[in-house]
Amino acid sequence: MSAKNKLHSSQFHPILRKINEQNVDISFHNIMYPVFIVEDDNQQQVIPSMPSVYRFGLNKLIDHLTPLVEIGLKSILMFGVIDILPKDEIGTNADSNKNPVIRALPILRQKFPDLLIACDVCLCPYTSHGHCGIIEEDGINNEKSIERIANIALEYVRHGAHIVAPSDMMDNRIFAIKNKLIQNGMEKRCSVLSYSVKFASGFYGPFRDAAKSTPQQGDRKGYQLPPGSRGLAIRAARRDVDEGADMLMVKPGIAYLDIVRDVKNEFPEYPMFIYQVSGEYAMILHGAKAGAFDIKNILSETLISMRRAGVDCIITYFAPTILEWMKDG
Ligand SMILES: NCC[C@H](CC(=O)O)[C@@H](CN)CCC(=O)O
Numbered sequence: 140m141s142a143k144n145k146l147h148s149s150q151f152h153p154i155l156r157k158i159n160e161q162n163v164d165i166s167f168h169n170i171m172y173p174v175f176i177v178e179d180d181n182q183q184q185v186i187p188s189m190p191s192v193y194r195f196g197l198n199k200l201i202d203h204l205t206p207l208v209e210i211g212l213k214s215i216l217m218f219g220v221i222d223i224l225p226k227d228e229i230g231t232n233a234d235s236n237k238n239p240v241i242r243a244l245p246i247l248r249q250k251f252p253d254l255l256i257a258c259d260v261c262l263c264p265y266t267s268h269g270h271c272g273i274i275e276e277d278g279i280n281n282e283k284s285i286e287r288i289a290n291i292a293l294e295y296v297r298h299g300a301h302i303v304a305p306s307d308m309m310d311n312r313i314f315a316i317k318n319k320l321i322q323n324g325m326e327k328r329c330s331v332l333s334y335s336v337k338f339a340s341g342f343y344g345p346f347r348d349a350a351k352s353t354p355q356q357g358d359r360k361g362y363q364l365p366p367g368s369r370g371l372a373i374r375a376a377r378r379d380v381d382e383g384a385d386m387l388m389v390k391p392g393i394a395y396l397d398i399v400r401d402v403k404n405e406f407p408e409y410p411m412f413i414y415q416v417s418g419e420y421a422m423i424l425h426g427a428k429a430g431a432f433d434i435k436n437i438l439s440e441t442l443i444s445m446r447r448a449g450v451d452c453i454i455t456y457f458a459p460t461i462l463e464w465m466k467d468g
Pocket residue numbers: 259261263271306307342343344345346347352359415416417418
């Protein structure tokens with residue numbers, strides 16, 4: 140019998156257990172908070188499929204973020220949602236001066252000077268067809284889509300975004316964005332967080348309610364990855380690394396931790412983000428509300444699993460809850 144196979148000697152004391160849990164702590168900079176912003180500055184809209192998550196107008200968003208920043212919120216990921224502005228084939232209002240993200244950026248930068256502000260870049264909340272790219276007779280026109288995505292990203296940077304996060308999954312949009320930023324001398328003041336490894340998932344349902352971004356026809360399987368494809372996953376990450384992404388992401392989270400580990404092992408020098416998406420949020424919340432488990436135990440264990448898989452930053456709608464827990468110690 141080997142003396143090496145005695146594990147209880149590493150577990151009998153809480154600090155020994157902590158020492159054996161390397162790099163899984165959650166600090167403020169490991170959490171990014173996704174927020175939805177609408178055109179009417181004084182609106183606060185309930186999202187039935189995402190209890191405690193709201194669509195905020197700018198004034199309400201400021202009210203909501205102020206106490207969170209005070210207790211340690213370090214970064215947000217902003218999604219525009221339009222009700223009044225028209226949607227069209229190319230998502231014109233994704234970067235119009237009436238776009239709620241464009242209007243909010245300079246004000247949020249001034250209100251919260253230390254807050255890191257990321258903007259999701261996609262067409263789906265702004266297109267009449269609800270797809271993440273420009274649709275023509277034979278489907279997505281990739282080249283036109285990435286030119287449009289790059290222009291939108293540039294506008295968000297121009298108005299103050301620290302990070303642009305293209306969630307469209309078009310091929311070569313990272314190169315298009317990086318190139319556009321370089322051509323406009325803006326590349327030094329913006330980080331590109333690529334939704335590099337994003338799967339065609341059923342876990343996005345509640346978000347599509349929240350962002351009113353469900354495709355009118357068809358689905359996104361032609362440009363979001365097949366859930367079973369480990370090969371396409373690592374190829375997608377490699378494509379974006381080659382094109383100049385500053386940070387990588389796997390999405391959704393809980394069902395794709397093996398992919399996180401693959402990507403982190405392949406590209407350890409890149410910050411690894413994970414998106415705990417709307418369906419994961421709803422699953423945990425409704426499960427806890429149904430009394431199936433204690434939310435703090437399950438959510439903490441889920442966050443630890445993400446950090447153990449190699450994640451550096453977790454995008455989560457639970458950010459306010461997590462910050463409260465951290466404040467209470
Ligand atoms: N740009 C696509 C939106 C996308 C998924 C989708 O609806 O296909 C995500 C936002 N980046 C959904 C996120 C979520 O479900 O919380």
